[in-house]
Amino acid sequence: MVPLEPFLVSVGLMFVIGLYSLMVKRDMVRILIGVEILFNSANLCFIALSTQVPGFVDPYAHSIVMMAIVLDGTVIAVGLAMVMNVYKHYKTIDIRKLRRLKW
Amino acid sequence: MVDIISQGINLPLPLLMLLLGGLTSLMVGLLSERIGVAKLREVWMIIVSAATLTSIYYLNQSVQKAGVLVISIWGQLPPLGGCFEIDTLSIFMSGSIAVLGFLVALYSISYMEKESRLTEFYTLMTFMMAGMTGVVMAGDMFTLFVFWELMGLSSYVLVAFLKSKWGPIEAGFKYLVMSATAGAFLILSMAIIYGMTGTLNFAAIADNLRGAAVSPWIIALFSTLVVGFGVKSAIVPLHTWLPDAHPEAPSPISALLSGIVIETGLYALARVLFLTFDPGMFKLPIAFLAVLTMTLANVMALLQTDIKRLLAYSSIAQVGYMLIGLAAGTTYGFMALFLHIFNHSMMKGMAFLASGSIVHETGTRDISSLRGIGKMMPVTSLSLFIALLGLGGVPGTNGFISKYHLFSAAFGSGLGWLGIMGVLNSALSMAYYIRIMQVLLGSPKEGFKANEAPILMLTVTMAMAAIIVILGIWPAPLINFATSASQSLVEGLSTYIGAVLG
Numbered sequence: 215m216v217p218l219e220p221f222l223v224s225v226g227l228m229f230v231i232g233l234y235s236l237m238v239k240r241d242m243v244r245i246l247i248g249v250e251i252l253f254n255s256a257n258l259c260f261i262a263l264s265t266q267v268p269g270f271v272d273p274y275a276h277s278i279v280m281m282a283i284v285l286d287g288t289v290i291a292v293g294l295a296m297v298m299n300v301y302k303h304y305k306t307i308d309i310r311k312l313r314r315l316k317w
Numbered sequence: 318m319v320d321i322i323s324q325g326i327n328l329p330l331p332l333l334m335l336l337l338g339g340l341t342s343l344m345v346g347l348l349s350e351r352i353g354v355a356k357l358r359e360v361w362m363i364i365v366s367a368a369t370l371t372s373i374y375y376l377n378q379s380v381q382k383a384g385v386l387v388i389s390i391w392g393q394l395p396p397l398g399g400c401f402e403i404d405t406l407s408i409f410m411s412g413s414i415a416v417l418g419f420l421v422a423l424y425s426i427s428y429m430e431k432e433s434r435l436t437e438f439y440t441l442m443t444f445m446m447a448g449m450t451g452v453v454m455a456g457d458m459f460t461l462f463v464f465w466e467l468m469g470l471s472s473y474v475l476v477a478f479l480k481s482k483w484g485p486i487e488a489g490f491k492y493l494v495m496s497a498t499a500g501a502f503l504i505l506s507m508a509i510i511y512g513m514t515g516t517l518n519f520a521a522i523a524d525n526l527r528g529a530a531v532s533p534w535i536i537a538l539f540s541t542l543v544v545g546f547g548v549k550s551a552i553v554p555l556h557t558w559l560p561d562a563h564p565e566a567p568s569p570i571s572a573l574l575s576g577i578v579i580e581t582g583l584y585a586l587a588r589v590l591f592l593t594f595d596p597g598m599f600k601l602p603i604a605f606l607a608v609l610t611m612t613l614a615n616v617m618a619l620l621q622t623d624i625k626r627l628l629a630y631s632s633i634a635q636v637g638y639m640l641i642g643l644a645a646g647t648t649y650g651f652m653a654l655f656l657h658i659f660n661h662s663m664m665k666g667m668a669f670l671a672s673g674s675i676v677h678e679t680g681t682r683d684i685s686s687l688r689g690i691g692k693m694m695p696v697t698s699l700s701l702f703i704a705l706l707g708l709g710g711v712p713g714t715n716g717f718i719s720k721y722h723l724f725s726a727a728f729g730s731g732l733g734w735l736g737i738m739g740v741l742n743s744a745l746s747m748a749y750y751i752r753i754m755q756v757l758l759g760s761p762k763e764g765f766k767a768n769e770a771p772i773l774m775l776t777v778t779m780a781m782a783a784i785i786v787i788l789g790i791w792p793a794p795l796i797n798f799a800t801s802a803s804q805s806l807v808e809g810l811s812t813y814i815g816a817v818l819g
Binding site for chain 2: 229232236242245246249252253255256257259260263264266267272274275278281282285286288289290292293296297299300303304312
């Protein structure tokens with residue numbers, strides 16, 4: 215059985231890195247990459263937990279992570295399409311220039 | 318008592334209708350452009366949503382006969398494969414979705430007339446309804462997540478649909494980033510559930526986790542679940558995308574988003590929290606969130622000058638009221654929650670549709686420049702007036718009935734202070750509804766001209782106004798239906814578990 219702790223620690227670290235890049239980065243593409251890091255840390259958590267069944271690695275978690283990766287990819291694709299539209303309107307992808315909507 | 322359908326690839330009939338309808342509507346749209354038949358895709362959308370309503374009726378009959386209907390998707394028996402588990406609650410929610418979807422489809426025929434890319438619009442709308450129907454029928458966490466993302470993806474694109482303006486794009490990006498982050502939290506919560514129980518099936522989760530001792534993992538699971546579902550259902554610290562995204566979407570989509578999408582999030586929250594924890598555990602945190610949501614949203618709504626933005630904040634406040642029912646955690650509380658979900662879908666859907674007609678005719682969303690619109694558009698204004706009365710909870714409308722049940726559920730389960738906060742907030746909310754009513758009834762400025770909305774839009778809004786008033790005067794059938802829905806959630810828990818685990 216694979217030890218669980220190193221995986222859980224890296225899941226936590228990746229989650230913090232993802233949230234950090236969501237909060238701090240100004241570039242919209244980097245924000246989307248932050249979202250992708252968040253997704254990947256959650257997927258890694260699944261895979262790490264699937265090794266904890268005695269005797270074998272649970273294929274159920276792997277099938278779920280496969281589907282989840284596809285769904286993450288589509289979300290990021292829609293996000294990148296929106297970034298292109300933002301660039302058409304504002305001629306920049308700096309998120310701090312997008313502050314006409316507030317309150 | 319239980320039917321299990323497990324031969325071959327199966328989908329519940331309404332979901333099949335919507336998914337097939339969405340796929341074919343692309344071809345129908347192409348066909349209608351090639352051969353030049355106008356309105357073909359609109360008619361197709363109406364047919365699909367009417368067929369969905371009909372099939373929900375037939376599904377309801379078989380569910381009433383069987384108690385709980387389990388449909389396994391790939392022919393594998395649950396809890397191993399993905400499955401749909403349909404009880405009366407799923408029927409209630411999918412019925413609300415289909416009714417509002419049908420009315421909005423009718424409305425958007427004449428609202429979206431002048432826009433381009435209509436094929437994409439109707440396809441995405443069908444897929445959004447399919448996603449919601451899948452969420453309310455899902456029998457395991459992963460099926461729920463797949464349809465959750467289907468609903469999410471279509472709604473991101475629909476919010477940013479009018480991409481020639483800057484507002485929708487900006488709101489859409491905000492919505493996408495926040496919801497995608499919530500999706501990551503949801504996968505994390507699924508991983509935690511999987512780590513604790515080894516399965517994602519709702520019945521198996523409820524069998525294993527309910528009544529478990531509070532440990533750090535249980536707390537982590539609870540918070541990831543609340544964040545994951547809370548962003549879509551706009552619970553207050555996570556609501557900031559909603560007042561941008563809902564007003565910037567096209568009005569029919571605002572009606573669908575405010576009317577039923579955030580409630581689907583609330584349904585998922587209620588179902589998963591109730592199946593995973595005892596109500597005693599999530600009572601106080603949810604009550605706290607309810608007070609925060611109601612109060613902040615009502616205060617912010619007072620400050621708005623944009624009519625659709627005001628209605629969006631009022632949606633957040635209504636989510637706060639609905640959380641009272643979840644916090645009560647009794648059959649009665651859940652009954653009030655689901656009753657308010659249907660009533661709110663009618664009232665807020667209609668308020669957005671009527672204000673959409675006003676925006677469509679006058680081209681402005683600023684409240685003060687709409688003064689005297691009631692003289693120009695009497696029928697639309699009358700229906701908006703009824704919707705606002707309902708949202709404020711005036712007796713004689715269905716909003717009063719469901720709010721009454723929500724607050725008395727709070728008193729009944731020992732959360733008296735929560736009920737009092739609800740009543741006070743409801744009174745406060747009347748302040749901004751009266752502000753709109755004043756504008757509707759005021760005398761117009763010189764040279765302010767607007768025509769009455771087209772007849773189809775009027776028909777839809779008046780039909781919804783009639784539903785609001787009728788359900789306000791004669792609520793018994795709907796209350797009975799909502800009661801049996803909440804009974805199937807609370808008292809039918811052992812049936813729900815037994816249907817899968819045997």
